[in-house]
Amino acid sequence: MGAVVVSGSRQTRVQGGRTMEEIEADFRKPGKTLLGRLTGIDVLDFWVGPFYVGLWGLITVIGILIGTAFYVNATILNGPYSYPQNFFAGRLEPPPAEVGLAFVPAGAPGFDWQMTMIFATIAFFAWMMRQADICSKLEIGYHVPASFGVVFSAWVTLQWLRPIAMGQWHEGFTLGVMPHLDWISNFGYRYNNFFYNPFHAIGITGLFTSTLLLAMHGSAILSAAQSRNPDVVENLATFWRDSVGYSIGEDGIHRLATLIAAGGILSANLCILFSGWLVQDWVSFWNFWNAFPFWNNV
Amino acid sequence: MSTKEFRLPPERPTTDLNIGGVNGRWGGPLFIEKGFIGKVLTFFGENQIGPLYLGLWGTIAFASGGIFLFIWLLTMASQVGYNPVAFVKYFVVLQLDPPPSSYGLSWPPLEEGGWWLIATFFLTISMLAWTVRLWTRATALGLKPYLAFGYIGALALYFVIYFIRPVIMGSWAEACPHGIKALLDWTNNVSVRYGNFYYNPFHMLSIFFLLGSTLLLSMHGATIWATEKYGAHEEIEEIEAPGTGTERAQLLWRWVMGFNANAYSIHLWAYWFAWLCGVTGAIGLLLSGTLVHDWFQWAIEAKINYPQVLPPDVILPPQ
Numbered sequence: 001m002g003a004v005v006v007s008g009s010r011q012t013r014v015q016g017g018r019t020m021e022e023i024e025a026d027f028r029k030p031g032k033t034l035l036g037r038l039t040g041i042d043v044l045d046f047w048v049g050p051f052y053v054g055l056w057g058l059i060t061v062i063g064i065l066i067g068t069a070f071y072v073n074a075t076i077l078n079g080p081y082s083y084p085q086n087f088f089a090g091r092l093e094p095p096p097a098e099v100g101l102a103f104v105p106a107g108a109p110g111f112d113w114q115m116t117m118i119f120a121t122i123a124f125f126a127w128m129m130r131q132a133d134i135c136s137k138l139e140i141g142y143h144v145p146a147s148f149g150v151v152f153s154a155w156v157t158l159q160w161l162r163p164i165a166m167g168q169w170h171e172g173f174t175l176g177v178m179p180h181l182d183w184i185s186n187f188g189y190r191y192n193n194f195f196y197n198p199f200h201a202i203g204i205t206g207l208f209t210s211t212l213l214l215a216m217h218g219s220a221i222l223s224a225a226q227s228r229n230p231d232v233v234e235n236l237a238t239f240w241r242d243s244v245g246y247s248i249g250e251d252g253i254h255r256l257a258t259l260i261a262a263g264g265i266l267s268a269n270l271c272i273l274f275s276g277w278l279v280q281d282w283v284s285f286w287n288f289w290n291a292f293p294f295w296n297n298v
Numbered sequence: 299m300s301t302k303e304f305r306l307p308p309e310r311p312t313t314d315l316n317i318g319g320v321n322g323r324w325g326g327p328l329f330i331e332k333g334f335i336g337k338v339l340t341f342f343g344e345n346q347i348g349p350l351y352l353g354l355w356g357t358i359a360f361a362s363g364g365i366f367l368f369i370w371l372l373t374m375a376s377q378v379g380y381n382p383v384a385f386v387k388y389f390v391v392l393q394l395d396p397p398p399s400s401y402g403l404s405w406p407p408l409e410e411g412g413w414w415l416i417a418t419f420f421l422t423i424s425m426l427a428w429t430v431r432l433w434t435r436a437t438a439l440g441l442k443p444y445l446a447f448g449y450i451g452a453l454a455l456y457f458v459i460y461f462i463r464p465v466i467m468g469s470w471a472e473a474c475p476h477g478i479k480a481l482l483d484w485t486n487n488v489s490v491r492y493g494n495f496y497y498n499p500f501h502m503l504s505i506f507f508l509l510g511s512t513l514l515l516s517m518h519g520a521t522i523w524a525t526e527k528y529g530a531h532e533e534i535e536e537i538e539a540p541g542t543g544t545e546r547a548q549l550l551w552r553w554v555m556g557f558n559a560n561a562y563s564i565h566l567w568a569y570w571f572a573w574l575c576g577v578t579g580a581i582g583l584l585l586s587g588t589l590v591h592d593w594f595q596w597a598i599e600a601k602i603n604y605p606q607v608l609p610p611d612v613i614l615p616p617q
Contacts, residue, residue: 001340001341001343002342002343003529003531004527005527005528005529006527006528009527009529009541009542010529010541012528012541012542013536013539013540015538015539016538017539017540017544017560018540020548023548023549024549026545027545027549047553050552050556050557051553051555052553052554080604081601082601084601085602085604088603089602131554134549134553134554135524135550137553138546138550140524140525140527140528140546140547140550141523141524141525142524143520143523143524144517144520144521144524144550146520147516147517147520151516178497178602178603181496181502184496185494193486195482195485201482207508207511207512210511210512210515210516211507211508211511211512211572211575212572214511214514214515214518214569214571214572215445215452215511215568215569215573216445217518217565217568218444218566218568218569218570218572219444219447219448220444221533222442222565223436223444224441224534225537225562225565226442227441227442229439229440229441231440232441232534233534235439235441236439236534238439239435239439239441241346241347241348241349241350242323242350243351243431243432243435243445244350245348245350246344246346246347247344247346248342248344249342249344250531250532251522251526251531252341252343252344253519254518254519254520254522254523254526254531255519255523256342256519257515257516257518257519260515261512261516264512265512289387294383295383295384295387298383
């Protein structure tokens with residue numbers, strides 16, 4: 001299978017490349033947005049500087065501005081210390097446990113967290129849809145919004161699915177630069193030890209594999225681009241076969257990259273979702289291993 | 299390129315020895331086109347496996363890596379009386395420990411960490427030979443040895459864990475044992491012992507580059523996958539002469555976030571993000587226990603944390 005290149009694409013190559021002005025003149029055209037396709041009219045289909053706006057861009061900006069306003073007001077402007085220390089140490093806690101899954105009225109503890117979280121969710125979702133609109137305009141695949149959707153699913157798992165499964169917003173993620181580290185550290189030890197959580201292990205493996213793949217791919221392209229050898233693409237394939245036994249190829253590495261990075265995040269979603277909901281202790285979780293009948297007496 | 303034709307590009311003179319079959323390579327190419335593996339390889343676009351280059355440095359790397367594996371697995375098997383079922387059952391919890399701290403950096407008995415020292419010595423030799431192998435293979439094929447440079451970034455962390463920091467602390471017991479669970483436990487304990495690594499700024503940087511690398515890999519991989527129908531995945535050609543695929547990829551990020559890399563510079567971003575993950579992690583570990591003993595206290599003194607005050611109704615248990 002591999003990549004199938006549309007005929008004529010390779011003939012568009014220009015030695016040294018075109019300027020951004022020339023490229024933009026070819027592509028910066030209205031149309032092909034989701035809103036335009038549904039309603040036939042899209043008054044937000046325009047650019048501001050290099051940024052595309054669109055319906056989803058407007059929703060993103062509204063989400064970012066309102067969410068940030070709640071966050072900055074609660075943690076930095078009204079924090080207990082100086083502004084720089086509040087920036088790092090500012091803490092925005094979810095509502096107390098007795099609130100359950102109710103919405104908190106203005107002024108009560110947890111209201112700022114709920115507002116920040118809801119508007120952040122709106123902003124993230126709209127950002128994904130805006131990427132999809134841009135991909136549609138450029139007539140390319142939807143792999144970037146799909147990948148962003150995977151990381152958006154991590155936010156939804158943390159802030160929506162798991163709190164709903166646990167029956168209280170209190171289980172949500174504490175917001176703040178240092179406090180979010182506190183939250184992760186505490187969460188890791190709350191279910192005995194996250195190092196023993198197999199989905200956490202697969203997620204971490206996905207992160208390390210992603211970093212390894214990034215180093216391998218980045219170094220391969222840099223080393224080949226700086227080579228003066230005319231057969232450099234073939235030499236690169238030989239280099240990979242020589243050193244690790246397999247060369248995945250120019251199209252394959254980008255497919256593998258997308259899948260590995262997304263797979264790591266999806267496993268991380270499970271490791272969070274199961275903790276406290278289905279599994280209370282990741283050490284005793286492994287008791288099933290020793291209890292297999294075929295090695296019971298070993 | 300799933301042709302059955304097998305040819306090798308011309309090579310430059312190399313410092314390596316061509317140990318092995320044809321031109322130092324082990325066996326011939328293997329084409330897998332059928333079955334599940336064949337389907338997976340076809341999806342990624344390359345069905346050829348091997349041949350693997352051996353050479354002098356490859357021989358040293360595989361042999362000493364094999365000696366490490368042999369010592370590691372055999373000492374662990376001895377802990378369960380060489381019972382194969384027990385070995386499988388307890389594989390993840392078995393471990394080969396470094397010498398206890400009472401031995402410092404001196405030579406311990408084999409059963410009390412001596413095997414760990416010997417195994418780690420061969421593991422280190424294997425990794426150094428692998429670096430030279432990556433280097434000589436790249437230069438022999440007319441490529442810059444960037445992969446070897448990148449591997450040195452990961453080796454920095456390895457050497458801090460297993461050699462530099464134990465020597466500075468004066469005890470091999472500081473190093474990580476060999477074992478699946480042991481690796482996780484060591485990572486957990488070294489964090490807790492120095493006041494929680496979450497407050498270690500170099501650990502923060504290392505995690506930033508780890509998560510940033512995953513983000514960059516996802517962004518780059520997805521962008522090129524989305525534009526491969528326009529030939530954007532032929533990156534060496536697209537760096538010289540960008541075509542419509544690269545132009546669309548650049549416009550995507552320019553319109554999304556106001557900034558775009560190009561077909562060359564995205565790989566600079568990639569390379570340095572991944573490299574810095576290992577190196578900043580190495581610095582963070584090197585400082586722990588040598589210069590900084592409590593990262594939580596460090597964060598309070600650096601005024602990035604709130605000082606922790608116990609709530610008035612908390613009564614501490616008697617010591």
